Amino acid sequence: MRRFLIGLGRMLGWLLWTLHVRRRVIMDNLRLAFPDWTEAQRREVGKRTFVNIGQMALEFLLVTRLDRDELERMYVYDPEMRAVVLAALESGRPVVVCTAHFGNFENLAAVHNLQGYKIAMVVRRMGAGWLGRFWNRGRSRAGLEVLEVTRGETLKAAQRAMRDGKVLGYVIDQNMPGHRAIFPTFFGVPAATAPTPAYLALRSNAVVFFMLDLPLEDGRHRIVIEGPLVPPRTGDREADVLAFI
Numbered sequence: 319m320r321r322f323l324i325g326l327g328r329m330l331g332w333l334l335w336t337l338h339v340r341r342r343v344i345m346d347n348l349r350l351a352f353p354d355w356t357e358a359q360r361r362e363v364g365k366r367t368f369v370n371i372g373q374m375a376l377e378f379l380l381v382t383r384l385d386r387d388e389l390e391r392m393y394v395y396d397p398e399m400r401a402v403v404l405a406a407l408e409s410g411r412p413v414v415v416c417t418a419h420f421g422n423f424e425n426l427a428a429v430h431n432l433q434g435y436k437i438a439m440v441v442r443r444m445g446a447g448w449l450g451r452f453w454n455r456g457r458s459r460a461g462l463e464v465l466e467v468t469r470g471e472t473l474k475a476a477q478r479a480m481r482d483g484k485v486l487g488y489v490i491d492q493n494m495p496g497h498r499a500i501f502p503t504f505f506g507v508p509a510a511t512a513p514t515p516a517y518l519a520l521r522s523n524a525v526v527f528f529m530l531d532l533p534l535e536d537g538r539h540r541i542v543i544e545g546p547l548v549p550p551r552t553g554d555r556e557a558d559v560l561a562f563i
Contacts, residue, residue, distance in 0.1 A: 324376050331372025335365045351505040378424045382459050392538050393429050399543040403527060406546060412480035412524040414515050418491040421531040427487045428460035438463040438479035439487045440472060473514055488515050502563050516559040519549045
């Protein structure tokens with residue numbers, strides 16, 4: 319049944335691509351990121367992106383049905399890096415986990431929350447429509463705390479969540495314009511993102527990791543972990559934050 323539902327999700331993604339749902343946005347971004355590619359190459363990657371999103375959505379909605387043993391079987395780690403993360407969690411220091419829109423980034427938070435590591439996610443507002451409400455209900459079923467990005471309040475909300483003993487999850491490759499945004503170079507173009515993880519590392523002595531959920535051919539997921547990531551401390555805070563991001 320699970321394979322059938324995931325296949326259904328992939329079909330849904332293909333259908334959304336066929337119906338040109340946000341296809342223009344995807345193609346414009348691919349032209350910006352990969353100017354040397356042909357249009358055929360960009361279309362193929364765009365289509366595969368939508369198929370992956372459909373699969374990701376169904377996996378995310380199904381993850382709460384998995385018991386602890388199934389979670390352990392389906393999500394595999396490098397034992398050494400997992401031990402590093404566990405040591406950081408046991409140290410008493412705040413922990414920040416950054417990720418990106420790659421693989422099943424939603425499941426990355428949900429799975430670890432279901433394993434007992436309480437997660438607070440920093441996310442952009444999805445809008446007031448049915449899709450945003452539906453998706454946030456899925457996050458709530460997985461036990462996640464959702465911290466929506468709001469101007470001037472994100473850092474305070476993140477610090478409060480960490481004082482409550484929660485791991486802060488942050489999807490860092492989001493365009494987050496605002497009065498505190500910084501502009502690292504992303505695919506050769508300055509792109510707005512939030513400095514919050516860097517500020518937390520510098521101000522709160524937080525331990526920062528980078529993680530990805532990498533889907534495997536056999537249906538399992540490999541959790542890729544890098545870190546702890548240490549920000550430079552030259553005394554120029556803005557330069558240190560930009561270098562860290």
